[in-house]
Amino acid sequence: MPAVNAPRLRARTIEVPHSGDLLRFASPTSPLVWLRQGDGIVASGSAWRGEFTGETRIPDSADAWRQVVEAADIDDTVKATGSGLVAFGAFAFAAESGARSVLEVPELIVGRRGSVSFVTAITADGSEPKPRLPEAQPFGETDATAILEDGLMSSDEHRRAIDRALDLIHTGHLSKVVLAREQRGGLPAGADRRRLLARLASAYPECWTYAVDGLTGTSPETLVRVLERQVSARVLAGTAPRGADEEADARAQARLRHSEKNLAEHRYAVESALASLETLDTHDDPGTGLTSSRVPFTLKLPNLWHLASDIRGTLPTGVTVLDLVDALHPTAAVGGTPTPAALDAILALEPFDRQRYAGPVGWVGAGGDGEWAVALRGAEIDASGSITAYAGGGIVASSDAADEYRETQLKFRPIVEALRGDAEDESRRRGGKTTR
Known part of the structure; x- marks a missing residue:
């Protein structure tokens, strides 16, 4: 276990009156945010920060977190999801990435779960934490808007990369590989990044709206969630655009449900997740282990249909949510099958560093619980x-390059429209609702 310079953090949580819009309590320039359906936690300041790199970045963070918790003094009478000592986290997709993987313990957290609102204050200098609900801050005048343009992976480069991936699949080197492309832009000086997060949360209320160390987005995919030792994970793989009207939408849903290509892609992802979790599942009673539904269901988002499967079970003894994150990442849904060959192909075929795109993003609590998503439908926004x-x-054997390019365009839409300032329009077009 690597030694960590872990200060003796002191954390105190109190219940407070209904807090209203949580985003009003986040930092305008460096927000820490984890929200879904208006509930979650937002934070500001930094009481402790750990940075991790390389192949062992996630297990190293888990060891560091254990040391931080062991040294901490925690007073939490609220005991709600996300109360007490919490670290926000974001991890690089690949071991070779130049992006930093971080755990960040803030100085002040404002949270809400259902009817319970709370504030946690954390100190690192030995002083007594004094939690209180701060005054909500109105959004700044400068909006977080931008126009994105294609980066290194142009449409032509994307087609060539897919052709090379199909060669690897047809020659037996791979069953599936996930290829990404990137778009680039810039925020105006002094932009209030909470405005961007508000649009994402409004348009995609059923997704996890996140912001950690500049990694910002709204993810439909729960990597793993542990609450009171109950484990749940959601696998998304297989995609179709929504139809223009109710009848066309029903046809699109039906086509996805019966698409051999998408069902095969989904099956790879579920089998990969279960195989990864089996390495930690030491239950003697098979009835308490981690299992998945046999048949995927269709998940409706404002602009897409996905095939989805849920994995549920009980957390094995001595295991934390970060151990599950390490076991699951990268899933076949964002990497490919078999995993080592798919990761090699991604490094060879993508002309950029993914940074923390498709990596784990979320939070971990002192008791080893937490909520983590796959960092999708978002962007890296630096200081x-x-x-x-x-x-x-x-990409699987039956993939078509033109169809795959159109799929990436659909997946860009949440962040593109939010940066353009019109993400709410999408929510209104779909009635403001999504379905898990």
Whole structure:
């Protein structure tokens, strides 16, 4: 276990009156945000930060977090999801990435779960934490808008990369590989990034709206969730655009449900997730293990249909949510099958660093619980406001390059429209609702 310079953090949580719009309590320039359907946690400041790299970045973070928790003094009478000592986290997709993988313990957290609102104050200097609900801050005048343009992976480059991926599949080197492309832009100086997050949360309320260390987006895919030792994970693989009207939408849903190509892609992803989790599943009673539904269901989002499967079970003894994150990442839904060959192909075929796109993003609590999503439908936004957005799709033997390019265009839409300032329009066109 690597030694960590872990200060003796002190955390105190109190219940407070209904907090209203949580985004009003986040930092305008460096928000820490984890929201779904208006509930979640937002934070500001930094009491402790760990950075991790390489192949062992996730297990190293899990070891570091254990050391931080062991040294901490925690007073949490609220005991709601996300209360007490919490670290926000975001991890690079690949071991070779130049992007930093981080755990960040903030100084102040404002949260809400159902009817319970709370505030956690955290200190690192030995002083007594003094939690109180801060004054909500109105959004700044400068909006977080930008126009994105294609980066290194142009449409022609994307087609050539898919052709090379299909060669690897047809020659037996791979069953599936996920290839991404990127778009780039920049925020205006002084932009209030909470405006961007508000549009994402409004348009996609059923997704996880996240912001950690500049990684920003709204993900439909739960990597893993542990609450009171109950584990749930959601696998998404297989995609179709929504129809223009109710009848066309029903046809699109039916086609996806019976598409051999998408069902095969989904099956690879579910089998990969279960195989990864089996390495941690040490239950003696098979009835308490981690299992998946046999048949995927269709998940409706404002602009897409997905094939989805849920995995459920009980957390094995001695295991934390970060151990599950390490076991699951990368899933076949964002990497491919077999995993080592798919990751090699991604490095060879994508002319850019994915950074933390398709990596784990979420939070971990002192008791080992937490919520983590796959960082999709979003972008890396650095301190200067430079934006790199990503979208990808799974390539299997029956893939068509033109169809795959159109799929990435659909997957770019949440972040593109939010940056353009019109993400709410999509929600209104779909009635403001999505279905899990």
